[in-house]
Amino acid sequence: MSHLLELHGVTKTFGAVAALAGADMVLDAGSIHALVGENGAGKSTLVKIIGGLHGRDSGEFLLDGESVDFRSTADAKHHGIAVIYQEPTLFPDLTVAENIFVGRQPYTRFGFVNRAEMRRATRELTARLGVAIDPDRDARGLSIADQQIIEIAKAISLNAKVVIMDEPTAALSGVEVDQLMGIARQLRDEGKGIIFISHRFDEVFALCDTVTVMRDGQHIETNALADVTTDMIIRQMVGRSVDNLFPKQEAQIGNVVLSVEHLTRAGVFEDVSFQVRAGEIVCLAGLVGAGRSEIARAVFGVDKYESGSVMIDGAVVPRHKPSAAMGLGMGFVPEDRRKQGLAMTAGVQTNITLAIRNQVAKLGFISSKLEHGPAEIWARRLQVKTRALDTHAVMLSGGNQQKVVLAKWLATSPKLLIIDEPTRGIDVGTKSEVHRLISELAGNGVAVLMISSELPEVIGMADRVLVVREGRLTGNISRSDVTAEAVMYAATHGAEHEVAK
Amino acid sequence: MTIRQIKGVATAAPRAPRQTVLSWIFQARELSLIVVIVGLITVTTLTQPQYLFSEGGLRDLLRTPTLYIALAVGQAIVMITRNIDLSMGSILGLTAYFCGNLFHEAPFLPIPVVILLTLVFGAVLGSVNGFLVAFLKVPALVITLGTLYAYRGISVLWIGGNFIRPEWVPTEFKQFALANVFGVSNLLIVALIVVLIAGWFMTSRRTGRDLYAIGSNPDAAVLYGLRTKWLTLIPFVISGTLAGLAGVVYVSIYATGDSKVGLGFELQAVAAAVVGGVAVSGGVGRIWGVALGAFFLATLTTALPVLSIPSLWQQAIVGVLIVGAITLDRVFFLIRQNQARKELSA
Numbered sequence: 013m014s015h016l017l018e019l020h021g022v023t024k025t026f027g028a029v030a031a032l033a034g035a036d037m038v039l040d041a042g043s044i045h046a047l048v049g050e051n052g053a054g055k056s057t058l059v060k061i062i063g064g065l066h067g068r069d070s071g072e073f074l075l076d077g078e079s080v081d082f083r084s085t086a087d088a089k090h091h092g093i094a095v096i097y098q099e100p101t102l103f104p105d106l107t108v109a110e111n112i113f114v115g116r117q118p119y120t121r122f123g124f125v126n127r128a129e130m131r132r133a134t135r136e137l138t139a140r141l142g143v144a145i146d147p148d149r150d151a152r153g154l155s156i157a158d159q160q161i162i163e164i165a166k167a168i169s170l171n172a173k174v175v176i177m178d179e180p181t182a183a184l185s186g187v188e189v190d191q192l193m194g195i196a197r198q199l200r201d202e203g204k205g206i207i208f209i210s211h212r213f214d215e216v217f218a219l220c221d222t223v224t225v226m227r228d229g230q231h232i233e234t235n236a237l238a239d240v241t242t243d244m245i246i247r248q249m250v251g252r253s254v255d256n257l258f259p260k261q262e263a264q265i266g267n268v269v270l271s272v273e274h275l276t277r278a279g280v281f282e283d284v285s286f287q288v289r290a291g292e293i294v295c296l297a298g299l300v301g302a303g304r305s306e307i308a309r310a311v312f313g314v315d316k317y318e319s320g321s322v323m324i325d326g327a328v329v330p331r332h333k334p335s336a337a338m339g340l341g342m343g344f345v346p347e348d349r350r351k352q353g354l355a356m357t358a359g360v361q362t363n364i365t366l367a368i369r370n371q372v373a374k375l376g377f378i379s380s381k382l383e384h385g386p387a388e389i390w391a392r393r394l395q396v397k398t399r400a401l402d403t404h405a406v407m408l409s410g411g412n413q414q415k416v417v418l419a420k421w422l423a424t425s426p427k428l429l430i431i432d433e434p435t436r437g438i439d440v441g442t443k444s445e446v447h448r449l450i451s452e453l454a455g456n457g458v459a460v461l462m463i464s465s466e467l468p469e470v471i472g473m474a475d476r477v478l479v480v481r482e483g484r485l486t487g488n489i490s491r492s493d494v495t496a497e498a499v500m501y502a503a504t505h506g507a508e509h510e511v512a513k
Numbered sequence: 514m515t516i517r518q519i520k521g522v523a524t525a526a527p528r529a530p531r532q533t534v535l536s537w538i539f540q541a542r543e544l545s546l547i548v549v550i551v552g553l554i555t556v557t558t559l560t561q562p563q564y565l566f567s568e569g570g571l572r573d574l575l576r577t578p579t580l581y582i583a584l585a586v587g588q589a590i591v592m593i594t595r596n597i598d599l600s601m602g603s604i605l606g607l608t609a610y611f612c613g614n615l616f617h618e619a620p621f622l623p624i625p626v627v628i629l630l631t632l633v634f635g636a637v638l639g640s641v642n643g644f645l646v647a648f649l650k651v652p653a654l655v656i657t658l659g660t661l662y663a664y665r666g667i668s669v670l671w672i673g674g675n676f677i678r679p680e681w682v683p684t685e686f687k688q689f690a691l692a693n694v695f696g697v698s699n700l701l702i703v704a705l706i707v708v709l710i711a712g713w714f715m716t717s718r719r720t721g722r723d724l725y726a727i728g729s730n731p732d733a734a735v736l737y738g739l740r741t742k743w744l745t746l747i748p749f750v751i752s753g754t755l756a757g758l759a760g761v762v763y764v765s766i767y768a769t770g771d772s773k774v775g776l777g778f779e780l781q782a783v784a785a786a787v788v789g790g791v792a793v794s795g796g797v798g799r800i801w802g803v804a805l806g807a808f809f810l811a812t813l814t815t816a817l818p819v820l821s822i823p824s825l826w827q828q829a830i831v832g833v834l835i836v837g838a839i840t841l842d843r844v845f846f847l848i849r850q851n852q853a854r855k856e857l858s859a
Contacts, residue, residue: 065736086738101733103726105796114726115739117719124717153850 014077016205022071031057036231049226051465063095064088094167104152109134137165157188250496266290269459275320281483293460295474303483343421347432353417359402361387390419411442542790546805557816578811579700583759585785585807587752594728595795596653603664605775608760613677639753643746676771690765712800728795
């Protein structure tokens, strides 16, 4: 018998970055198949290829034993593939019933959209899923759980053979998770094939029968879940060398610079307390969506928080006021440098001096001459490769752009630098250069709070790793004890495995 | 199957547990517009009975809105998909002259054929906008700002110092605007037909519903596999056609016009749509609300002079209404969002 869905040696590159480099997946009907891997392992890209959102560069893709080549999401849908994305994708201004039937609303004999029929079918679908959602209410304002139910109802009404759930439980509470798992089992018993992506191993073990592990865009192993343990899966997920990374140089660790106490924002992070000392690199590790960036943004004052305090050198940093945080010596290198870190259509020189505009102005006018001095110094120190200092930031490579963002903050002589994903989208060679820069920075006595989704980077750079799981600190691992497995365990299992205080 | 009752999950409860008076008014935008229109006409008529109770008065009251309604309905359909068509006024000017000129140059053509050709011309002009927006993915604001000037430029080149001469226009055609059926102005009937067809299309046809969907969440529309290019193009063709219809109506009413016809009408159409309940952010708005919005603005322009409010104030009042309508929308949106959040955490 042929398999329901088969992918072999699928590759996909975006620009210079290889998202998939030989991904395999075999799904059978009546099976719930777990797909696991670290952040950036290529799970989402694979899902998007199956769902028709991206085309593959090479490799085989068989559905019911026949080669298929989807040109659009509609195409994939016609072939019986339904994808439930991590972020529900409903139309907020349409009713629940309309959301389920968008693009294929039934008609009455007189050429009117048959609302009564849509309502009836929606009631039937939701009843089958064991919930009651008013078919006539707008989708706006529905809870995430209900939105997910609607996505599933949509998949059922499409009579999908393959249902892909991309981290469906990430935003759900306990009861809702149980319910979702019940629905998944129901679909399996009806003979559908389900791909279940999750970082929660307890759910994977409770629900799935097979597990495929991906790493660096490649297929690592596929096993029956009965044959593996959590530890084995974690080892497959992280097992790679950390050779090509620049390890942090020894630096004199000084006084406490940043002290965060009981920082809380309902539903985002809770009771977060930690300290960063001069010369220390502290890494916030954890899964995407665990709340790492949110904590950093709150510390810097971009986002609000409800209770707790942030102090620099003993001085309280006012809430929600980045200008005050900058005044006290904080700098923030954001995750998305194109959108948040740089003025893309301004020159390198302007970008570097953006945070010290008062120093480069004369009589209230910014002087290009005054800008040139510091810009020249920092561009040289950080070895920004650019033809001229007035080259627009948009023309630089990713690595050089990141150096410009770093230079901007270094020009302010910060006491604390928060760096969110320092090497995202940067090629391997420049990566180690960025690592060297951050390491030198710590060597000069700057306190560094770094967020990274790349475990080798975390392990190579951090003096201390703070692991965040679902908005809480679940691990505080010092440099001597840090292993990929320990970080992954704290990121996926939480508090029961708290390591060395 | 049991019906679950857990935190954060909607059950078959009534739609909104606590409806404030304010949110009721918001949901019944059409009702409040009707009240305001009736009030405005009443006050104006009490001040100056001729406003309503004279042959010319009632006729004017019921025929001028047709222009606004045709434009506003077209604009609303574009805005519902989160785009905008700024070229409508220029298309109106170009098609009006096209229509008048056709009567002049080809007097042998039957009137319905001239009307049809004018509508097709409007559709072509609109589809140029739609094609550029849908396939080149340039923001509609930029494209239609460009065609606003381009189409007006063509008008100026083509018409020059010329104008539509009343003697070009067949008498039957001029009569059409003045005549009525059982006391209802012909032009009002045209407006009603436009509203009925557009309303049916937008609420009861698959394509119409999909237009709401694409405006409500364009990213989801892609993930969902909707034909987004096609759905982006259609509204511009409709708005171009309706601007062409407005051109025909213009010639029928005024039987004259130079290269400046329709100048600034596109913004009136946006204003009518917004006052009628269309959200600039897309996905929201009902056609009959838009028609009422257009009727209201048309009434206001005729009523204010009668109420001896200087014409200088008219534009300011329209402006305040637009800002007021958008601010109210936003306020109610925030109220509803707040309520939804409270329900979830309750």
